[in-house]
Amino acid sequence: MSMRLYLWQRATAALMVPLVLVHIAVIFYATRNGMTAADILSRTRGSIVWASYYGLFVVAASIHASIGVRNVLAEWSPLTDRRAERLALAFGLLLAALGARAVYAVVLS
Amino acid sequence: MLGDLSVSLWRGGTEGRYETYSVPQRESQTVLDVVTFVQRHIDPTLSYRFACRVGVCGSCAMTVNGRPRWTCRTHVSKVAGSGRLEIGPLENLPVIKDLATDMEPFFEKWQKAQGVFAPTKTRHDEIEQVRPDSPARRLADAAIECINCGVCYAACDTVRWNQDYFGPAALTRAWTLVNDERDAGGTARLQAVATKGGCHSCHSHQSCQELCPQALNPTAAIAGLKRRTTAAYLKGEIKA
Numbered sequence: 001m002s003m004r005l006y007l008w009q010r011a012t013a014a015l016m017v018p019l020v021l022v023h024i025a026v027i028f029y030a031t032r033n034g035m036t037a038a039d040i041l042s043r044t045r046g047s048i049v050w051a052s053y054y055g056l057f058v059v060a061a062s063i064h065a066s067i068g069v070r071n072v073l074a075e076w077s078p079l080t081d082r083r084a085e086r087l088a089l090a091f092g093l094l095l096a097a098l099g100a101r102a103v104y105a106v107v108l109s
Numbered sequence: 110m111l112g113d114l115s116v117s118l119w120r121g122g123t124e125g126r127y128e129t130y131s132v133p134q135r136e137s138q139t140v141l142d143v144v145t146f147v148q149r150h151i152d153p154t155l156s157y158r159f160a161c162r163v164g165v166c167g168s169c170a171m172t173v174n175g176r177p178r179w180t181c182r183t184h185v186s187k188v189a190g191s192g193r194l195e196i197g198p199l200e201n202l203p204v205i206k207d208l209a210t211d212m213e214p215f216f217e218k219w220q221k222a223q224g225v226f227a228p229t230k231t232r233h234d235e236i237e238q239v240r241p242d243s244p245a246r247r248l249a250d251a252a253i254e255c256i257n258c259g260v261c262y263a264a265c266d267t268v269r270w271n272q273d274y275f276g277p278a279a280l281t282r283a284w285t286l287v288n289d290e291r292d293a294g295g296t297a298r299l300q301a302v303a304t305k306g307g308c309h310s311c312h313s314h315q316s317c318q319e320l321c322p323q324a325l326n327p328t329a330a331i332a333g334l335k336r337r338t339t340a341a342y343l344k345g346e347i348k349a
Contacts, residue, residue: 003342004349006309006335075270 005067012064019057044106051107058099066092111135114189116143118155119197122204127195140173140180140188144196144208157208164322167258171208172197177263179322199263215259218275223301224282227294237291249288252281252330254323261317261327273306277317277327280308284330287337299338300347308334 001009030040044050070088074081111134117127130147141159148155159169164182171180174188174195185194202210230237239246261277262268268276283302286292302308308331317327341347 001309002305002349003303003307003309003338007339007342007349075267 001067001071005070009064009067012060015060016057016064019053019060022053023057041106045108047107051103054103054106055100058096058103062092062096062099065095112192114143114185115193116147117193117195118144118147118208119204120155120207122206125204125207127197134185134192138185140171140178140183140185140194140196141169143185143194144171144180155208156206165256167256170199170258170260170263172200172263177260177320179258179260182322199259201263201265201268202259210259212259215257215262215276215278218306219257219279219282221301221306222275222279222283223294223298224279224286225294226286226289227292227298229291229293239290243290245288245290248333249285252285252325252327255281255285255325256323258322261321264316264320266314266316267310267312271306271310274310275302275306275308277311277331280311280334281325281327281330283308284333287334296341296346299334299341302334303338303342303347303349308338311335 029035066088069091070084073079073084073087077084079087113131114134115129116132117129119125120128130151132143132146132151135142141162144155144157145159148157157169157171159181160166162169162181164179167179169180170177172178172195173180173183174193177199178188180196188194196208198204198208198210202212202214205211241247241250255278257278259278261281265274265277267274280302283298287295287298311328311331313328313332315328318325318329321327338347342349
């Protein structure tokens with residue numbers, strides 16, 4: 001792994017530590033208080049804070065996961081490094097698109 | 110007499126097979142004694158490598174019952190409880206013949222990690238005063254006893270999966286020199302270990318420190334290189 005990829009993966013991991021903790025706390029809060037989907041959507045729709053929070057989460061997770069997948073492919077599959085990088089990039093873009101769609105659904109739709 | 114051991118030895122090159130021999134078990138017998146017995150009394154064509162027989166030279170490492178070990182310092186009684194031994198060449202290295210591996214890739218990577226001391230003085234200068242209790246010297250001393258036996262290299266999953274990876278021994282050597290205040294190769298060495306195959310490829314599985322016969326901790330040395338290269342990169346001293 002190149003140093004640049006190493007730093008991106010570690011930086012996004014560090015960024016996701018508080019994001020994951022807040023995300024889990026929100027899940028506990030929502031389920032313990034018996035919130036319905038409508039209750040949740042009424043709080044998230046139009047919220048710049050939640051859009052930024054989960055938007056950042058999606059970007060960090062996409063970068064972090066795609067670098068990890070690139071390493072798995074490079075080390076465990078017969079693919080060349082170049083092909084592994086292209087596949088991992090495609091995977092990262094797919095994650096980002098799916099995540100952006102989810103964020104759009106709960107904040108803007 | 111303690112009876113006989115059933116000893117399977119790798120025979121051949123990369124393509125080969127295990128052949129089983131019966132070797133008399135003795136008190137205080139090492140795995141190297143067993144291999145030597147086979148060569149001297151059963152099959153003189155058996156090839157293997159050793160020199161000092163006392164854990165100093167690092168040349169007799171082999172795979173013993175699935176784990177890389179110094180055969181000269183491994184007592185049969187500790188590893189062959191069932192009376193069976195399987196001895197093969199070190200993993201992750203090309204097999205020359207039988208139990209002897211080609212160490213060239215190991216030492217080539219040692220060179221790539223710039224494991225050679227870069228002196229700052231000549232023989233005409235005063236001898237450098239180095240405090241043994243300084244933090245840098247303690248870090249350098251922690252790994253200086255590596256004798257390049259190749260056990261960590263054979264034990265490393267990352268070496269197995271990534272042919273470019275320098276391996277624990279080469280990076281540990283680099284870490285020793287990075288902390289040696291008499292050495293002048295600092296930034297160039299950090300650049301060398303920050304390239305493809307360098308310290309950032311390590312997954313920290315820690316097989317190296319688990320199996321190092323010298324009880325060194327290459328994983329900690331590699332973690333140190335990761336920190337030091339990151340700091341150098343953020344300061345603009347090296348390129349990614």
